[in-house]
Amino acid sequence: MxxxxxxxxxxxxxxxxxxxxxxxxxxxxxxxxxxxxxxxxxxxxxxxxxxxxxxxxxxxxxxxxxxxxxxxxxxxxxxxxxxxxxxxxxxxxxxxxxxxxxxxxxxxxxxxxxxxxxxxxxxxxxxxLLEKNASETKSGAGQYFTPRVLVDVMVQLVDPKIKERCNDPAAGTYGFMIAADQYLKNKTDDYFDIDPQTVKFQKEEAFSGMELVKGTHRLAMMNALLHDIEGPLENGDSLSSNGKWMKNYDVILTNPPFGTKKGGERVSRDDLTFETANKQLNFLQVIYNALKDNGEARAAVVLPDNVLFESGVGAQIRRDLMDKCNLHTILRLPTGIFYAQGVKTNVLFFTREKTDKGNTKDVWVYDMRTNMPSFGKRNQLTMAHFEDFMKAYIAEKREEIQDERWHNFSRETIAKKNDSLDIGLIADETLSSYDNLPDPIESAEEAIAKLQKAMDLLGEVVEELKETEEDKVKN
The missing domain is CATH 1.20.1260.30 (N6 adenine-specific DNA methyltransferase, N-terminal domain)
Incomplete structure (x- = not known):
């Protein structure tokens, strides 16, 4: 068996x-x-x-x-x-x-x-078992479970090294850190090729993270223990002052939770430059500020489309990111790979540089979304789907890659678009084709998930109204 x-x-x-x-x-x-x-x-x-x-x-x-x-x-x-x-x-x-x-x-x-x-x-x-749970869960954390193939692609391209400190500030069940550890074990014969002191570092210090939800943190602890990883794995909110211990990392790999802070309240950390209730924008700030400013520290982060185009504070944060970091690659991911079918996501790859100004000269964008098959439980995403992107990503001369999905945008061009990064999508040929209509079963499941989410939000509103009424009665 x-x-x-x-x-x-x-x-x-x-x-x-x-x-x-x-x-x-x-x-x-x-x-x-x-x-x-x-x-x-x-x-x-x-x-x-x-x-x-x-x-x-x-x-x-x-x-x-x-x-x-x-x-x-x-x-x-x-x-x-x-x-x-x-x-x-x-x-x-x-x-x-x-x-x-x-x-x-x-x-x-x-x-x-x-x-x-x-x-x-x-x-x-x-x-x-954790992946099976995510695939059966139509709402809650399961809908944003990062597919293992995507985790592996991100780890492989970010290429963590022995003795580097890796972190996930939205650890979930610890999948990114487990994958990074396995990636390095595969390169070193399960750490037998390195000295005992370095093995101790890999086990006790190399991998760390923080997870807000107590039940999920429990699963992450079990996962870390079974993979013989003993680095710091805290239960708490990375967007609060409790998360300030996470800093000076060589590598960050993460898929932050989507949505806004409950009730729309501001983040409680006092070390972020820009204030917003948008969780992903706050996590983005936490991530690029937690990297070492040595020109080598790097990150790969899954983020929804709104981070790419939100105006106001969103534009300021993207500008700050492109100043402090070299945002060299954006991968526009296909829809359907997360269990909430309609979620549109991207992976941002960037390196923290030694200075705080003008570090992004141009951005390469790969469109893996348009004119792609509909992904879901019936049509699984595989490593083969990423082959062309990975070939373009690692190319020494990116401009020589002949692929209609691969485009370069100068920093000046992006600035003219109010620093919007909602770029690089090619013409959609499926809009006029009846052969590419979405799977009716998956569409129904998506509708159910959205209705459930709406009901959950309404429930939260009702609970907050009740609390307000109770406070009035007490006063």
């Missing part, structure tokens, strides 16, 4: 919990609690778990005794002195109400082919 088969088997267990009203996200969290115990046993690393609360103790129990013990286990591990263990189980509680369901899941996990799972990598198995 390979990892994909194990992932599918674990995922099918979710059907057992439907009567308990458990969501996919709750299920993955529940699996995290259980898989951690099992994987520590398989890796012979159970010393971090206190005696009496290990996998074998769990497997031996049944019925109400099992359920009561499991709740006690979650509470105990959430107060453990081992920091990573404590963070994974912090405030943990089970959503499973039926003891027979809990028992079935534990016994099913115990009966899987863990020998082959270890051969393929337990970290890879866990990442596969």
């Amino acid at each position: 390979n990892n994909q088969e194990i992932i599918q088997k674990l995922w099918n267990l979710c059907n057992v919990l439907r009567d308990d009203g458990i969501t996919y996200q709750q299920y993955v969290t529940e699996l995290t609690y259980l898989l951690f115990l099992k994987m520590m046993k398989e890796q012979e690393r159970e010393e971090v778990i206190p005696d009496g609360y290990r996998w074998d103790n769990l497997v031996k129990k049944e019925g109400m005794e099992l359920k009561d013990f499991y709740q006690e286990l979650l509470l105990t591990l959430g107060k453990n002195e081992h920091e990573r263990l404590r963070l994974i189980y912090s405030d943990a509680s089970t959503s499973i109400t039926e003891p027979k369901n809990l028992e079935k899941i534990i016994k099913s996990i115990d009966g899987l082919d863990w020998y082959n799972a270890k051969e393929e990598g337990l970290g890879n198995l866990y990442e596969g």
